Amino acid sequence: MSREIPKGCAFLTDEVCSERIFAPEDFTEDQKMFAQTAANFMQKEVMPRVEQLENKEFDEMVKVLRKSAEIGLTMIDIPEKYGGLEVDKTTSMIVTENMSTYSGWATTYGAHTGIGLWPLLYFGTEEQKQKWLPKIGSAEVIAAYALTEPGSGSDALAAKTKAELTADEQHFVLNGTKMWITNAGFADLYTVFAQVEGDKFTAFLVEAEREGVNPGEEEEKLGLHGSSTRELQLENVKVPVDNVLGEIGKGHKIAFNILNIGRFKLGVGSLGGAKHTLKLAAEYAQEREQFGRPIAEFGAIRSKLAQMASKLYGLEAMCYRVAGYMDRSLEVLDAEADDYPQQVMKAIEEFAVEDSIMKVVGSEVLDFVADETVQIHGGMGYSAEYAAERIYRDVRINRIFEGTNEINRMLIPGMILKRTMKGELDLFDQIQKVELALSESQKPTPPPQEDDPEMAFEQFVTEQSKKLGVYCANQAIQKHMADLRERQEILIDLADIISQVYAMDSSVARTRQLVDRDGLEATRVQRAATKLVLAEGFETVRQRSERLLYNLADGEELNQHLEAFEKLTFFPRIDVISLWEVVAEAVLERARYPF
Numbered sequence: 001m002s003r004e005i006p007k008g009c010a011f012l013t014d015e016v017c018s019e020r021i022f023a024p025e026d027f028t029e030d031q032k033m034f035a036q037t038a039a040n041f042m043q044k045e046v047m048p049r050v051e052q053l054e055n056k057e058f059d060e061m062v063k064v065l066r067k068s069a070e071i072g073l074t075m076i077d078i079p080e081k082y083g084g085l086e087v088d089k090t091t092s093m094i095v096t097e098n099m100s101t102y103s104g105w106a107t108t109y110g111a112h113t114g115i116g117l118w119p120l121l122y123f124g125t126e127e128q129k130q131k132w133l134p135k136i137g138s139a140e141v142i143a144a145y146a147l148t149e150p151g152s153g154s155d156a157l158a159a160k161t162k163a164e165l166t167a168d169e170q171h172f173v174l175n176g177t178k179m180w181i182t183n184a185g186f187a188d189l190y191t192v193f194a195q196v197e198g199d200k201f202t203a204f205l206v207e208a209e210r211e212g213v214n215p216g217e218e219e220e221k222l223g224l225h226g227s228s229t230r231e232l233q234l235e236n237v238k239v240p241v242d243n244v245l246g247e248i249g250k251g252h253k254i255a256f257n258i259l260n261i262g263r264f265k266l267g268v269g270s271l272g273g274a275k276h277t278l279k280l281a282a283e284y285a286q287e288r289e290q291f292g293r294p295i296a297e298f299g300a301i302r303s304k305l306a307q308m309a310s311k312l313y314g315l316e317a318m319c320y321r322v323a324g325y326m327d328r329s330l331e332v333l334d335a336e337a338d339d340y341p342q343q344v345m346k347a348i349e350e351f352a353v354e355d356s357i358m359k360v361v362g363s364e365v366l367d368f369v370a371d372e373t374v375q376i377h378g379g380m381g382y383s384a385e386y387a388a389e390r391i392y393r394d395v396r397i398n399r400i401f402e403g404t405n406e407i408n409r410m411l412i413p414g415m416i417l418k419r420t421m422k423g424e425l426d427l428f429d430q431i432q433k434v435e436l437a438l439s440e441s442q443k444p445t446p447p448p449q450e451d452d453p454e455m456a457f458e459q460f461v462t463e464q465s466k467k468l469g470v471y472c473a474n475q476a477i478q479k480h481m482a483d484l485r486e487r488q489e490i491l492i493d494l495a496d497i498i499s500q501v502y503a504m505d506s507s508v509a510r511t512r513q514l515v516d517r518d519g520l521e522a523t524r525v526q527r528a529a530t531k532l533v534l535a536e537g538f539e540t541v542r543q544r545s546e547r548l549l550y551n552l553a554d555g556e557e558l559n560q561h562l563e564a565f566e567k568l569t570f571f572p573r574i575d576v577i578s579l580w581e582v583v584a585e586a587v588l589e590r591a592r593y594p595f
């Protein structure tokens with residue numbers, strides 16, 4: 001079964017492997033060429049300048065940004081008619097991944113080509129686009145996004161910056177303070193959010209050269225020293241009414257939609273950063289000797305490398321699956337239609353749940369990889385002489401920006417419930433099926449654990465996890481109804497279950513496709529990585545579900561839930577240690593992410 005237009009969250013209701021998903025194994029020659037171009041650019045132009053950039057030599061950063069423009073890397077999302085390349089979403093994400101080997105650069109480049117560009121790209125008028133897009137594409141104009149304020153971060157709509165219409169109705173006058181603005185040290189154009197008439201949240205395009213636009217001093221940060229972050233004071237800044245972006249009072253649509261795709265980009269950027277970090281860890285493990293042997297020979301180190309690689313395999317499957325869905329959805333749109341940009345936004349919004357999942361999982365996998373890379377480096381991991389120290393500091397921000405991981409976790413079940421209520425997702429049908437199956441079954445007989453081309457065991461574990469998640473979601477809805485949105489601990493546990501189910505479902509589907517193509521023997525390492533994704537995913541699902549059920553019921557009702565829990569978790573566990581060995585061997589053989 002393969003829908004013509006892919007649906008967001010379908011992984012919750014469709015059976016695993018019921019449709020072909022897009023995966024890195026499907027990259028076209030063109031897409032691989034973009035990956036290589038971006039990787040070469042990083043190696044030749046960015047990495048040799050890390051020290052200068054870490055010392056906040058931002059003139060150098062601007063120079064490199066313009067160099068990247070010369071080979072088209074800043075115009076990948078910009079339509080051809082404005083001088084851009086307008087590649088598909090998959091290619092755009094491939095470039096993002098390969099541009100993420102140094103966080104200071106990735107954040108600068110990401111703000112310019114992402115949150116800085118997209119509001120104009122998707123919500124600008126034809127005149128606004130003609131005026132600015134070509135210059136953003138060539139990096140003559142550097143873009144930034146100013147949403148956060150001292151008093152409003154997660155609660156972005158509570159912004160206090162004011163925009164007042166002048167008496168002649170030709171201008172707005174902006175007053176307020178924005179905070180934590182990436183690229184503010186050298187940006188030329190800001191998307192600024194402000195309240196019109198007190199509460200009409202609205203976006204404006206504000207040129208840095210306008211009187212009253214005053215960036216503050218560079219923030220002293222834990223990491224990301226190569227990325228400029230400043231406060232932005234707006235003092236009586238007069239902007240023409242033509243600089244209003246989108247509609248007055250509809251700024252929230254811009255802010256939220258841009259955050260959706262920003263989260264996707266952050267997930268993919270985390271993948272790129274983590275692959276690079278794993279390479280450093282694998283290389284160091286092979287160089288460093290203790291007790292007369294390279295530390296790479298010790299199981300304690302090998303298991304870390306294996307965990308890093310298998311988590312990345314899962315993340316990669318999740319990310320490119322969504323990229324493929326987005327491209328399929330965008331392909332059928334009429335690019336000549338007047339509302340084409342809005343249709344694009346809608347198609348992207350369809351995957352808002354997956355975007356939040358990739359943001360949360362991506363940032364946490366990257367944190368795990370950075371942390372274990374420091375550990376593998378021992379004392380040297382704590383020394384500024386090695387990149388591991390900087391990476392450890394740099395990556396921490398990813399759990400905070402683009403919506404904190406707490407906010408994103410709460411959004412995941414929240415959006416799923418909303419989709420269910422609107423009839424966009426058949427969760428209730430799924431709940432009924434699970435309840436029926438449970439009432440009819442005793443303990444299910446699991447398929448054999450040996451490897452088989454159908455990957456029956458892997459599919460079984462994924463399906464059982466899905467059922468357990470659906471079962472728990474139903475109990476939470478039954479108990480709390482509309483109040484569920486106030487029960488954050490429950491929402492967060494549900495988010496973790498859903499995220500792990502998505503990781504399992506995507507990894508199994510990806511590997512099954514590979515087995516179909518290359519056979520069992522050639523896919524031994526991928527199958528091992530997939531089972532590790534399953535083992536970790538199932539453990540999280542099991543632990544969170546049990547915790548939820550104990551909270552949601554007691555007495556006889558709890559006993560009934562625990563009976564269901566037993567049925568759904570009754571199958572042989574996975575021999576994780578043997579699988580670590582298979583994946584670690586592959587990591588060390590290539591001294592990098594092995595897939």
Ligand SMILES: Cc1cc2nc3c(=O)[nH]c(=O)nc-3n(C[C@H](O)[C@H](O)[C@H](O)COP(=O)(O)OP(=O)(O)OC[C@H]3O[C@@H](n4cnc5c(N)ncnc54)[C@H](O)[C@@H]3O)c2cc1C
Pocket residue numbers: 111145146147148152153154155179180181182183221224229397400401402403404405406407488
């Ligand atoms: C280096 C850096 C670069 C940045 N770049 C930009 C940029 O370019 N443009 C821009 O506009 N912003 C930018 N930001 C701002 C960033 O997006 C915010 O920091 C982020 O949204 C969190 O807001 P906050 O810092 O006000 O934290 P708060 O919102 O105060 O959150 C504090 C804690 O409370 C939790 N919390 C908040 N609300 C809730 C709730 N309802 N329920 C449960 N927990 C809650 C949060 O999860 C967090 O753990 C940047 C920040 C940094 C540090």
